[in-house]
Amino acid sequence: MKPRTTEQWSALGFVTPSVLGLGLFTLFPVGAAVVMSFFAWPMLGTREFVGLENFRYLLGEDPDFLTALRNTFVFTGLYVPLNLLLALGLAFWINRSRWARLWRVLFFVPAITPMVANAVIWKLLFQAVGGEPNLLADGRTALLAVVAMSVWQGFGYNMIVFSAAVNEMSPSVLEAASLDGATGLRRLVSVQLPLISPALFFAATMTMINALQVFTQPYILTAGGPGNATETLVMNVYQAGFESRDLGLAAAGAWLLFAIILVVTAVQFLGQKRWVHYES
Amino acid sequence: MRASRVLSHTLLAAVALAFLYPLIFAVATALKPPGETFGSPTALVGSELRWRNFADVFDYVPFERYIGNGVLVSGVGTLVVLAASALSAYAFAALRWRGRDGLFLVFLATMMVPQEVLVVPMFLLMQAFGWVDSYQALIFPWAFTAFGAFLLRQFFKSVPGELREAARLDGAGELRIFLRVMLPLARPALGVLAVFSFIGYWNSFLWPLIMINDVNARGTVPLGLQLFFGQNGNQWHLVMAASVISVLPTLLLLVALQKHLVKGIATAGLAGR
Numbered sequence: 001m002k003p004r005t006t007e008q009w010s011a012l013g014f015v016t017p018s019v020l021g022l023g024l025f026t027l028f029p030v031g032a033a034v035v036m037s038f039f040a041w042p043m044l045g046t047r048e049f050v051g052l053e054n055f056r057y058l059l060g061e062d063p064d065f066l067t068a069l070r071n072t073f074v075f076t077g078l079y080v081p082l083n084l085l086l087a088l089g090l091a092f093w094i095n096r097s098r099w100a101r102l103w104r105v106l107f108f109v110p111a112i113t114p115m116v117a118n119a120v121i122w123k124l125l126f127q128a129v130g131g132e133p134n135l136l137a138d139g140r141t142a143l144l145a146v147v148a149m150s151v152w153q154g155f156g157y158n159m160i161v162f163s164a165a166v167n168e169m170s171p172s173v174l175e176a177a178s179l180d181g182a183t184g185l186r187r188l189v190s191v192q193l194p195l196i197s198p199a200l201f202f203a204a205t206m207t208m209i210n211a212l213q214v215f216t217q218p219y220i221l222t223a224g225g226p227g228n229a230t231e232t233l234v235m236n237v238y239q240a241g242f243e244s245r246d247l248g249l250a251a252a253g254a255w256l257l258f259a260i261i262l263v264v265t266a267v268q269f270l271g272q273k274r275w276v277h278y279e280s
Numbered sequence: 281m282r283a284s285r286v287l288s289h290t291l292l293a294a295v296a297l298a299f300l301y302p303l304i305f306a307v308a309t310a311l312k313p314p315g316e317t318f319g320s321p322t323a324l325v326g327s328e329l330r331w332r333n334f335a336d337v338f339d340y341v342p343f344e345r346y347i348g349n350g351v352l353v354s355g356v357g358t359l360v361v362l363a364a365s366a367l368s369a370y371a372f373a374a375l376r377w378r379g380r381d382g383l384f385l386v387f388l389a390t391m392m393v394p395q396e397v398l399v400v401p402m403f404l405l406m407q408a409f410g411w412v413d414s415y416q417a418l419i420f421p422w423a424f425t426a427f428g429a430f431l432l433r434q435f436f437k438s439v440p441g442e443l444r445e446a447a448r449l450d451g452a453g454e455l456r457i458f459l460r461v462m463l464p465l466a467r468p469a470l471g472v473l474a475v476f477s478f479i480g481y482w483n484s485f486l487w488p489l490i491m492i493n494d495v496n497a498r499g500t501v502p503l504g505l506q507l508f509f510g511q512n513g514n515q516w517h518l519v520m521a522a523s524v525i526s527v528l529p530t531l532l533l534l535v536a537l538q539k540h541l542v543k544g545i546a547t548a549g550l551a552g553r
Contacts, residue, residue: 007375010454014371015383017364021424025402026390032401090295097292105538106296109303112534112541114483116502117526120509121306124516128305152299157545164546213394216485220506234396234486241400242490254397261394 033251041248054252065253067228068236071143075232076211078147079154083207084200087155091162092192104163108156115153119220122149126221139229142222146230150217154210158203165199166192197276205268212261233257303527310334310520317516333521340512342496343525346504349415350529353500354481357419361477362470365428370458372429373436374444384433387426395486403490413498417491422481428473435469436462472544475537479530501526 037054041047058065094103110118126136126145135145169192177191193200215234218224224231224239237257241250304324309317310333312326337343371377372384402421411417439462447457463470485502492498495507505526512518534541 004376007454008377011371011375011377011380014375014454014458015368018368018387018424018426018429019383021364021420022387022390022426024405025421025424026393026398029398029401029405030393032404033397036401093288093292097289099289101538101542103292103296104542105534107299108541109300109531109534112479113527113530114485114502114505116483116485116505117523118302120505120519120523121302124309124519125302125305128309152302160542160545164542209394213396220509237396237400238486238490241403247400247404250400251397254394254400258394258397262392265392 033254036248037252037255039248041246041251043245043247047248050248054249055256057249058253058256064228064231064239065236068231068233071229071231072212072214072233074143075147075150075214076208078144079150079211079214080204080207082147082151083155083158084204086151087158087203088162088200090155091159091166094159095163095166100163104160107159110153111156115216116220118153119149119217122152123221136222137226139226142226142229146214146218146221149221150211150214153217154207158207161199161203162196165196169195194277198278201268201272201276205265208264208268209261212257212264233260306520306523306527309516310524312517314515314517317520330517333517334525337508337518337522337525340518341504341508341522343501343504343508343522345496346499346501347525347529349498350482350500353415353418354478356415357423357481358474358477360419360423361425361428362474364424365432365473366463366466366470367458368429369432369436370454370462373433374439374441374457374462375454387429391426391430399487399490406491411491413492413494415498418481418484418488418498418500422484422487425477428477431473432466432469435466439465468540471537471540472547475533475541476544479533482530501529 038049038051039047040050040053090103090107094100094107097103123136126134129135131138135141173195174191177187182191213234214232215238218230218232219235219238222230224235233253234257237250237253240246240253308324311329311331312333313328313330316326368387372380372387398421406412406417406421409416443461444457447461452460482500483502484500485506488500488503489506492500492503495503499507505522508522509519
């Protein structure tokens with residue numbers, strides 16, 4: 001059916017603010033970042049086209065980038081499973097409690113308070129609990145300490161997602177399962193988890209995307225140290241751009257991070273057919 | 281049966297207490313007299329409860345200014361997010377026009393782009409606008425989100441089309457239908473979007489860190505706290521008082537709006553169905 005002309009014009013009016021905003025503040029910068037990544041682009045001074053030099057430097061010569069890449073993967077590999085397990089376990093646990101609403105809000109508190117404040121509090125806590133050197137100052141444990149603080153801060157969000165999913169499990173399916181004699185662990189693995197698998201998939205995907213972009217926690221807790229034991233990819237981008245003032249290098253690093261996020265997300269979406277069950 | 285329930289609740293309370301320990305530690309340290317903060321961490325209470333510490337923070341840095349800046353940036357930013365999102369969501373959900381589905385796909389695609397890719401060119405854009413160290417720079421770059429349009433579109437689509445048809449037959453224009461029919465109905469969804477936008481602006485750190493040099497003039501709460509921590513890191517009682525002050529506004533927001541927040545997160549999480 002052909003749309004009416006007036007409707008076409010009013011639609012244009014309605015979308016114009018968002019289209020202009022997204023164009024100027026998202027599409028344009030994305031394109032500009034591609035261009036910039038091929039330039040030696042100092043914050044002050046003249047820029048020069050250098051082809052793939054920035055990428056070659058990051059992946060070949062930069063003493064920090066590959067370490068930051070490794071740290072980011074280790075962080076993500078620890079943070080995501082710990083976050084999901086804790087959130088899932090507590091969601092099942094609190095949902096049987098009469099005070100489920102209270103617990104939900106309580107465990108959510110650090111997820112809503114400023115990350116900088118949470119990190120500052122934990123930094124002093126690590127110093128107070130002590131040890132010489134303390135966990136943050138020891139290169140072998142610093143990244144683990146950052147993971148611990150991040151899990152504490154972040155799992156409350158997923159717990160609410162899971163808690164809602166557990167609440168919505170279809171009673172008829174659960175009843176049928178119990179008539180079939182499914183109890184305990186078997187009921188959990190073959191009935192309950194598949195029922196909430198869409199929420200699990202959503203949470204796993206979002207949590208992983210966020211984890212790959214970790215910045216504030218290590219920035220406040222360790223400033224990337226000791227040495228570069230806790231330097232992450234976003235810290236590397238920030239330092240390249242706004243401390244070394246090499247914007248081309250920062251753009252190239254950011255694009256590599258984007259590519260990693262896209263690949264990881266694509267793999268998750270391709271893999272979801274094998275374990276995510278959507279109700280038809 | 282009852283015994284096991286009591287046990288479960290006791291355990292849960294213990295877990296919750298351990299979980300809240302860092303915040304309890306923060307409040308306790310914030311109330312200790314200077315000089316007693318390095319004592320044994322198990323002694324949570326010092327020789328007096330020194331409420332003055334909170335006032336002292338304001339003598340060191342203009343924390344009231346950070347809070348004011350935060351309210352201004354988060355408040356105006358949230359309004360722009362709501363307006364732009366609702367307008368475009370209405371066009372995507374309720375109107376028929378050429379290019380609609382294609383443009384919506386472009387909107388969705390922009391949600392994939394991480395902030396770090398944008399900040400470097402955005403910094404140059406802000407320089408070109410002359411917006412370095414300005415409120416505008418903190419507000420506008422993040423005010424046009426496809427997420428808001430997506431969320432509200434889902435909501436508008438659930439409104440029966442007959443409602444709009446009836447208004448049209450009464451001679452109402454699209455803008456009038458949008459303002460008088462759709463927006464009032466969408467109040468719960470707008471509320472959820474508003475809370476999340478506000479908190480997002482309020483807690484944002486990376487972008488203000490890049491954009492604001494004069495923290496005491498234009499800094500928001502996370503930036504002010506970071507500056508204060510950098511300058512007075514060894515004064516634990518003051519740092520903790522400042523942290524508690526930073527946490528309080530979001531905590532109040534959570535207590536006041538907990539029902540909406542929990543529902544909003546649950547809705548977003550279950551949207552995959």
